[in-house]
Structures are given as C-alpha cells and as structure tokens.
Amino acid sequence: MTGLRILREAGEFLERHGQKLAVPGVLLLFVAYMGISSPVFLQGSNLINIASTISPITIVAMGMALLLISGNFDLSVGGVGALGVVAGSLIINHAGTLAGVMALLVTGLLCGVINGFIVTIVGVNSLVATLGTGYIWSGLAYVLAGSSPITLSTNDLPNMITYAPGGIQVSVIIALAVIAIAFWYSRTIAGHSLYAVGANREAARLAGVPVTLVSFIPFILTGLFAAIASIVTIAFIGGGVPETGTDWPLQAIAAAVVGGISITGGEGSIFAAVVGMALIGVVQNGLVLLGINSNLQTVALGIVIILAVAADVRFRQRFSDAALKRAGESRFPTLVAPRQQPTRITPAGGAGAEAPAQGQAAHRVGDSN
Amino acid sequence: MSESHPSLPRAGTPPLLSLVDVTKVYPPRLHALRQVDLTLRGGEIVTLLGANGAGKSTLAKILTGAETPTSGTLRWDGRDLQIPSPAAAKRLGIGIVFQELNLLPNLTAAENVVLGNSPGSMLGPFSATAAERVYKRYSALVPDAPDPDTVLRPLSVGQRQKVAIIRALAHQPRLLIIDEGTSSWNLTERHEFQEVLKRLAHQCRLAVLYITHFIDDAINVGDRVVVLRDGAKVYEGETGARISHAEIIRAISGELPVTQPAPSTSRPREPSASQGHAVPVLAVEDLATRSIGPLRFTVSAGECVGFYGYPDCGATETLEAIAGLIPHRGTVRWNNMRLKQNATHRLRHGVVLCSGDRSRQAISSWPLYLNVGLPRLFKRSMLLPVPRREFVRTAEVLVRRFGVKGDVWTRLAALSGGNQQKVIVGSALGLDRPLLILGDDLTRGIDAVARSEIHRIMKTTLGEDVAVIVWSTDPGEITELCSRVYVFAQGYIVSELAGTEITSDSLEYLARTRAGQSAAA
Numbered sequence: 001m002t003g004l005r006i007l008r009e010a011g012e013f014l015e016r017h018g019q020k021l022a023v024p025g026v027l028l029l030f031v032a033y034m035g036i037s038s039p040v041f042l043q044g045s046n047l048i049n050i051a052s053t054i055s056p057i058t059i060v061a062m063g064m065a066l067l068l069i070s071g072n073f074d075l076s077v078g079g080v081g082a083l084g085v086v087a088g089s090l091i092i093n094h095a096g097t098l099a100g101v102m103a104l105l106v107t108g109l110l111c112g113v114i115n116g117f118i119v120t121i122v123g124v125n126s127l128v129a130t131l132g133t134g135y136i137w138s139g140l141a142y143v144l145a146g147s148s149p150i151t152l153s154t155n156d157l158p159n160m161i162t163y164a165p166g167g168i169q170v171s172v173i174i175a176l177a178v179i180a181i182a183f184w185y186s187r188t189i190a191g192h193s194l195y196a197v198g199a200n201r202e203a204a205r206l207a208g209v210p211v212t213l214v215s216f217i218p219f220i221l222t223g224l225f226a227a228i229a230s231i232v233t234i235a236f237i238g239g240g241v242p243e244t245g246t247d248w249p250l251q252a253i254a255a256a257v258v259g260g261i262s263i264t265g266g267e268g269s270i271f272a273a274v275v276g277m278a279l280i281g282v283v284q285n286g287l288v289l290l291g292i293n294s295n296l297q298t299v300a301l302g303i304v305i306i307l308a309v310a311a312d313v314r315f316r317q318r319f320s321d322a323a324l325k326r327a328g329e330s331r332f333p334t335l336v337a338p339r340q341q342p343t344r345i346t347p348a349g350g351a352g353a354e355a356p357a358q359g360q361a362a363h364r365v366g367d368s369n
Numbered sequence: 370m371s372e373s374h375p376s377l378p379r380a381g382t383p384p385l386l387s388l389v390d391v392t393k394v395y396p397p398r399l400h401a402l403r404q405v406d407l408t409l410r411g412g413e414i415v416t417l418l419g420a421n422g423a424g425k426s427t428l429a430k431i432l433t434g435a436e437t438p439t440s441g442t443l444r445w446d447g448r449d450l451q452i453p454s455p456a457a458a459k460r461l462g463i464g465i466v467f468q469e470l471n472l473l474p475n476l477t478a479a480e481n482v483v484l485g486n487s488p489g490s491m492l493g494p495f496s497a498t499a500a501e502r503v504y505k506r507y508s509a510l511v512p513d514a515p516d517p518d519t520v521l522r523p524l525s526v527g528q529r530q531k532v533a534i535i536r537a538l539a540h541q542p543r544l545l546i547i548d549e550g551t552s553s554w555n556l557t558e559r560h561e562f563q564e565v566l567k568r569l570a571h572q573c574r575l576a577v578l579y580i581t582h583f584i585d586d587a588i589n590v591g592d593r594v595v596v597l598r599d600g601a602k603v604y605e606g607e608t609g610a611r612i613s614h615a616e617i618i619r620a621i622s623g624e625l626p627v628t629q630p631a632p633s634t635s636r637p638r639e640p641s642a643s644q645g646h647a648v649p650v651l652a653v654e655d656l657a658t659r660s661i662g663p664l665r666f667t668v669s670a671g672e673c674v675g676f677y678g679y680p681d682c683g684a685t686e687t688l689e690a691i692a693g694l695i696p697h698r699g700t701v702r703w704n705n706m707r708l709k710q711n712a713t714h715r716l717r718h719g720v721v722l723c724s725g726d727r728s729r730q731a732i733s734s735w736p737l738y739l740n741v742g743l744p745r746l747f748k749r750s751m752l753l754p755v756p757r758r759e760f761v762r763t764a765e766v767l768v769r770r771f772g773v774k775g776d777v778w779t780r781l782a783a784l785s786g787g788n789q790q791k792v793i794v795g796s797a798l799g800l801d802r803p804l805l806i807l808g809d810d811l812t813r814g815i816d817a818v819a820r821s822e823i824h825r826i827m828k829t830t831l832g833e834d835v836a837v838i839v840w841s842t843d844p845g846e847i848t849e850l851c852s853r854v855y856v857f858a859q860g861y862i863v864s865e866l867a868g869t870e871i872t873s874d875s876l877e878y879l880a881r882t883r884a885g886q887s888a889a890a
Contacts, residue, residue, distance in 0.1 A: 188753060189747065189750070190752060193747075193751075195735075196732060196735075196746075203729055203730055205712060206722060206730055209713070209746060209747060210713045210747065
C-alpha cells in the first residue's frame with residue numbers, strides 16, 4: 001500500500017512540476033554525456049573551475065532574473081561592470097582595497113537607482129532606458145581608463161577572492177550568497193508581487209500592489225549585483241579594462257531564458273535561472289574539453305541555447321496535452337455526474353432527428369460507469 | 370408536448386452545423402461540457418442560456434477553434450470535420466464576438482474591423498479610406514456605432530462591443546456567435562440590435578448563436594432557446610411555442626428555487642432609516658478629473674448608494690478617483706480622515722474597487738488562491754514570506770460560500786467568466802473592515818442566479834462599518850440594491866433619488882433626458 005502511495009504521490013508531483021523539468025533534464029543529459037566522453041569533466045577540480053568561471057555572470061543573472069519576472073530588462077549591467085572594474089581598480093590603487101570595494105558597491109546601487117528612476121518614475125521603456133545608461137556607464141569607463149588598462153597595485157583583493165577554503169573559491173561562495181539572497185527575495189511578498197506586476201500590471205495596481213516601488217527594487221538589486229560581479233572580475237584579472245562586461249547583459253538574459261523565465265514577464269524562478277546558468281557554463285567547459293575549435297564554440301553555444309528553450313516549449317506543451325488526455329479518460333469517475341435528460345418541448349420533427357443521438361449518449365455514460 | 374410553429378426554418382432546412390456528443394474536460398477534473406448535442410441552421414437564431422460555468426463560453430470556444438473538444442464530433446454542411454484553430458473557423462465562415470473582447474485599443478475602430486481582413490492585398494499599402502468604407506458599410510447595422518477614426522482606448526466597454534460586432538459582420542460569416550457581446554448595452558440598444566440581427570439572419574441565411582444571461586433577450590431574439598447546466602444540455606424549446614420564464618429559470622438553476630431578481634420591495638432598508646440621522650462615513654467634495662465633476666456627495670455607514678447612468682457617464686471615473694487610481698482634485702474623506710492620492714494607502718484603509726472588467730482585476734494565469742491573496746499581500750511588511758497557507762484557507766472559505774465551480778488550485782483562466790467574477794467580488798468582501806466597496810459594473814456578464822447570490826452577499830455584508838457604492842447600467846440592479854441613487858450624465862451628477870422614487874422607469878428617464886440636455890448645452 002505505501003509503495004503504491006509513494007508511486008501515486010510521485011506521479012502527482014510530476015504532474016504538477018513535470019513541465020518545469022525539461023531544462024534540468026537537458027542539463028543532466030549533457031553532464032552524463034560529458035562524464036562518459038571526457039574523463040576530466042566530472043573531476044572535482046573541473047567542476048569547481050566551472051563554478052568559479054561562471055560566478056560573475058551568475059551574480060548578474062540573479063538580478064536580471066528578478067527584473068525579467070517583473071517584465072523589465074537591464075541592458076546596462078555591462079556598463080556597470082565596465083565602470084565598476086575601471087573605477088574600482090583606480091580607487092583600490094589610490095585609497096585601498098576596502099574603500100575601493102565600498103565605492104564600487106555604492107556605484108552599483110546608484111546606477112540601479114538611476115535606471116529604476118528613469119524606467120518606473122519617468123516611464124521610459126526599460127530596454128531603451130538601460131541601453132542608454134549602459135552606453136553612459138561604459139563611456140565613463142573609457143574616459144576614466146584613458147588608453148591603457150589599469151593594473152592593481154596590491155594583490156589583497158585577488159588573494160581574497162581566489163582564496164579557496166575547502167577547495168571552494170570565495171568567488172563561488174559569493175555567487176551562492178547572491179543566489180540565496182535572490183531566492184529569498186523572490187519568496188517574499190515583494191518578490192511575489194514581481195510576478196503579479198509582470199503578468200498583469202493593471203490587475204496588480206487595482207489590488208493595491210505598489211507597482212512603482214515593486215518594479216523599482218529589482219533595478220537596485222541588479223545594479224548592486226553587477227557591482228559585486230565586477231569586484232569578482234577585478235580580482236580575476238588583477239585590474240580593470242573598459243571592455244569588461246560587453247557580453248554580460250545578453251549572457252545573463254540567455255541564462256534566465258534558457259532556464260525558463262518568460263521574456264515577457266510574470267513567469268519563471270530563481271532556480272530556473274541558476275539551472276540555465278549552469279547549463280551554459282557546463283556547455284562552454286565541455287566544448288573546450290572536447291577540443292572543439294574555439295571559433296565554433298560560440299556557434300555551438302548558440303545552438304544549445306535554442307535547443308534548450310525549444311525542448312522547454314515542446315515539453316510544456318506535450319505535458320499539458322498528456323494531462324488533458326488523462327483527464328478525458330475520466331480518471332476521476334466519481335466526479336462525472338450522470339447526464340440530465342433534456343426537457344424537450346421541440347416539435348416532433350426536431351425531436352425525432354435528435355433523439356437517437358441522445359439515447360446513445362445516455363448508454364455510453366452508463367457503460368463507462 | 371407542444372405545437373410546432375409554421376414560420377420557422379425547421380426540419381426542412383439542412384443544419385449548417387451540428388454538434389454530436391461533444392465533451393470537453395479541462396485537466397485535472399473540470400468537466401466543462403458533457404455530451405452536448407446542438408444543431409444550428411442558416412437563418413435561425415439560437416440563444417444559449419446557463420449559469421456561470423455551465424459551459425456556454427466553452428461551447429463558443431470550441432466552435433471558433435480556440436479549444437478542441439475532448440471527444441465528440443462537429444458536422445459542418447453535412448461533413449464531419451475538426452476546427453483546429455481560430456483561423457480554420459474563420460475560413461469556414463464562423464465569426465465570434467467574445468465576452469472578453471480581443472480588440473487592439475491602440476488602433477481606430479475602422480482599423481480594428483479590417484484587421485486580418487484588409488480590403489487590399491497583404492503587401493499593398495494600407496488604405497484608411499478603404500477601411501473606413503468597409504467600416505461604414507457594416508456599422509450602419511449597429512445602433513450608435515462609434516466613428517471609424519475613433520481610437521478604441523478611451524471608449525467604454527459597450528462601445529467596444531459594437532466595434533467587435535461590426536468586425537465579426539465584416540467577415541461575412543455564415544455562423545455568427547455572440548458570447549455576451551451586448552451585455553454592456555442599455556435596453557434600447559440591445560432591442561434595436563436584436564431587430565437588426567433577426568433581419569440579417571432571415572435575409573442572409575445567417576446562423577446565429579446568441580449567448581446571454583438576459584432571459585428576456587433570449588426569448589425576444591431567439592427562434593430556439595437552449596439551456597446548459599453543469600456542461601449538459603438540460604432544456605431546448607422554441608420561442609414560437611409557449612415558453613415560460615419560470616421553466617427556463619428552473620432549467621438554469623437546477624433544483625434550486627430561485628426568486629426572480631429585481632422586485633423593488635426587497636430593498637435592504639427604508640431610506641428614512643439610513644438618511645435621517647446617519648453619519649456620513651464617506652464625504653466627497655469638489656471631486657474632479659479631466660472628464661468629470663466637480664462632484665459632491667456623501668455615503669453613510671451601512672448604506673448602499675447607487676450610481677446610475679449610461680456607459681461613459683463618468684461614474685467609472687468617479688469610482689476610480691475615489692479608489693485613488695486616477696489623479697483628481699478635491700477631497701475624499703473616509704471615516705473623518707482625508708485620504709491621500711495613493712491607491713495602496715486607500716486600499717489599506719478599506720477602500721476597495723471591484724470591477725466588472727475581469728482582465729483588469731485578476732491574473733488569469735494564476736491559481737484561484739493566489740488571486741484571492743493578491744489584494745491581501747501588502748497588509749504586512751513586504752519582506753515577509755508570502756502566507757500561502759493562509760491564502761489557501763481564505764480561498765477555500767470563499768469557494769464554499771459563493772459556490773464557485775473549481776477548487777483553490779484551479780487556474781483562474783479555466784473558470785467561467787461568472788465564477789471568476791465571484792472570486793473577485795468575494796475576495797474583496799472578505800477584506801478588513803471598515804470597508805467601502807466600489808462596485809464598477811460588477812455583475813456584467815453574470816447570470817441571474819449568480820447575480821442574485823452576489824447581491825445577497827453584498828446586502829448581508831452591509832453593516833455599521835461597511836458602505837457600498839454600486840455603479841450599474843442595469844436599472845434592475847440599482848432598484849434592488851440601493852436606497853439612494855445618484856444619476857450621472859456627461860460627467861456630472863444630474864439627479865438624486867431616494868426610496869420609492871427609485872424605479873427602473875425614473876432612472877432610465879432621468880439618465881436619458883439629462884444626457885440629452887447636457888449634450889445639447
């Protein structure tokens with residue numbers, strides 16, 4: 001009996017959550033394939049390597065995921081990254097590591113506040129607004145950097161970020177912390193309202209959701225997270241170049257979308273964005289291990305992104321079709337009330353034409369019960 | 370059982386469309402249609418009645434390819450076929466006007482009508498004059514249609530419904546389905562259109578499926594009346610034969626004994642009791658927006674005040690201004706406190722707007738319990754977790770109390786329009802007291818049974834701490850619920866009625882004459 005119950009509960013769980021499992025499935029398949037074809041892939045050091053490589057983008061993607069759910073974009077995260085690494089490196093060199101890190105976090109917050117202000121209060125479309133501010137931030141980064149890259153004069157920050165207690169780098173721990181923050185936020189009332197605002201802004205407004213405030217906060221978080229990502233990046237490259245972050249916005253959006261976050265808002269989860277990020281990281285790493293020409297790797301990555309999203313779309317569709325079919329076979333026969341016989345006052349001609357069909361219908365109900 | 374009627378296009382006419390044994394199940398366990406048989410003939414108007422969730426809209430969706438039946442067959446012109454998509458339905462010549470209109474508010478009336486049906490070739494330039502020509506040809510069939518170059522966004526629901534009907538007619542359908550498509554029109558407009566529809570049907574051999582909640586309309590326009598209950602066909606009768614209201618109501622409601630709505634004697638309280646020494650809890654002074662006022666009125670505790678007028682009379686804007694949803698001049702005092710111009714602030718103090726426009730009021734992709742929770746979210750600090758369990762419990766109570774068909778996990782989109790409306794109204798009623806409920810055409814598209822249920826619950830909610838303003842275009846609703854009425858026209862209050870002065874006739878008369886006067890002035 002208990003075995004049956006476990007089976008049934010597993011079945012019901014699948015029915016409720018099954019449609020979210022396509023991308024995790026693709027991820028597992030790819031990991032399994034790589035594990036078989038490359039002996040190095042599943043080694044701890046390689047997995048940690050993957051984790052630390054994707055940690056800056058993961059941090060950015062967490063903010064982007066919250067924004068996408070609320071129906072907005074932030075294309076300026078790359079600009080924040082560029083400005084962050086350049087200004088951060090300069091301040092670290094002139095005023096010390098702690099001051100640099102603090103200044104960087106404040107810069108990120110400010111950038112987020114400016115984006116949020118332009119989008120939610122002035123009312124400019126987020127795609128356009130953040131495209132503009134992104135140009136401004138990265139332009140400022142070029143102005144500050146001049147023509148040459150900036151090299152850190154102390155190694156405090158790189159040492160700190162790449163320090164690996166128990167084999168796990170601090171950068172990965174930071175990424176995990178950001179994931180935890182984003183996950184927690186998505187579960188609060190404020191985070192839940194992101195879904196409401198993303199799905200039906202007007203309904204949220206009528207229900208008393210403070211729409212402006214709710215859509216403002218993810219911009220701040222995204223700016224802050226982009227600043228944290230640029231701290232990690234400074235440590236990784238030992239300084240700052242204004243070209244940093246060019247592909248951050250699209251990679252972060254790709255991760256979120258691959259994971260199943262709707263580009264039009266209102267759907268998806270932080271878990272989904274993490275899975276999407278992991279898939280991208282694993283594929284990038286796997287292609288290197290398989291020795292694929294580095295120029296082709298970008299092509300392959302694009303293909304994988306499309307395949308993952310296509311699998312997700314088809315899987316969801318198939319799943320709802322299957323559920324429909326099962327329900328059609330009346331899995332819950334007790335809920336099918338016997339059909340009432342129509343009260344007929346149609347004249348003889350009409351009733352004669354339709355009566356046989358009625359009779360058959362009544363028989364069929366009787367048979368199935 | 371009854372005699373046949375000679376003038377009707379009955380047995381001799383081959384059916385245009387027959388449904389045989391059609392069943393539709395929404396997973397996991399919602400049986401929307403149970404083995405329904407239905408025949409539609411060219412030149413014949415069939416009206417479809419039924420309570421909320423009886424399956425009327427599902428049937429319409431199946432006929433237009435928006436949904437496919439779980440089992441059963443469709444026969445069109447004597448051939449078995451499937452209607453896999455709305456495009457396929459359109460090719461067959463099936464036109465529809467849905468209850469939830471799918472028009473583009475950023476385009477003009479004429480552009481909406483020719484959308485997907487352009488007079489020129491697809492790659493040719495868009496011709497506004499050709500579009501207007503098409504529009505004018507068909508808008509002549511609809512009473513008081515908006516001008517072709519009117520952008521839809523500011524139009525009322527009633528006006529938009531007209532555009533939707535013109536669009537359906539412009540596709541020259543062989544079968545026209547009107548799913549609550551005229552629910553926001555006033556009585557005169559409905560009758561006028563019904564005459565047009567009868568003429569069209571009989572002249573052009575057009576088959577019409579007219580879905581409505583108004584039993585009078587059903588009998589007036591239909592050649593045949595069909596009633597669905599719980600997804601099954603429970604009644605079919607010709608209007609030429611002797612047909613009784615009581616019989617139809619019994620068929621709609623099942624065994625439930627239902628009193629007919631709108632006897633004015635069931636008014637909640639006599640005006641003398643509520644007006645004499647009652648303290649106003651809501652005091653509105655010099656309220657004005659771009660299109661209304663300035664207005665001045667009060668509502669007392671335990672009072673249900675009606676706003677009556679035609680669509681576009683300014684009552685909707687007034688309610689939205691009171692709810693803080695649109696900026697306004699003037700002051701709104703609630704329980705002696707001047708309310709800030711902020712919807713969240715007003716909601717926290719119990720000022721709730723319930724709208725009949727469901728797309729504005731609920732998130733259809735969310736399950737029922739989360740929709741019930743939506744207006745309750747910001748009653749606590751926004752960094753706390755979402756109290757899902759509490760929402761589920763609240764929703765379960767609501768489902769039981771209102772007899773909503775579906776459980777708390779059902780996606781709202783899977784419920785019928787009327788059941789969605791019960792959820793929306795119900796979730797507002799259960800909010801904190803003191804409470805001011807602003808009902809914005811609340812029972813639009815709701816059947817008589819559900820409507821009287823909602824009325825009953827609103828009446829029982831009225832108490833010392835609760836006040837209600839109901840805006841309706843239906844005089845019957847106002848006379849039943851309200852002890853005092855403000856009549857609106859052209860953005861102003863043109864008259865105030867109380868007690869026995871409130872009758873359907875007086876309301877209709879005032880609204881019409883005053884609307885005419887203000888327009889002339």
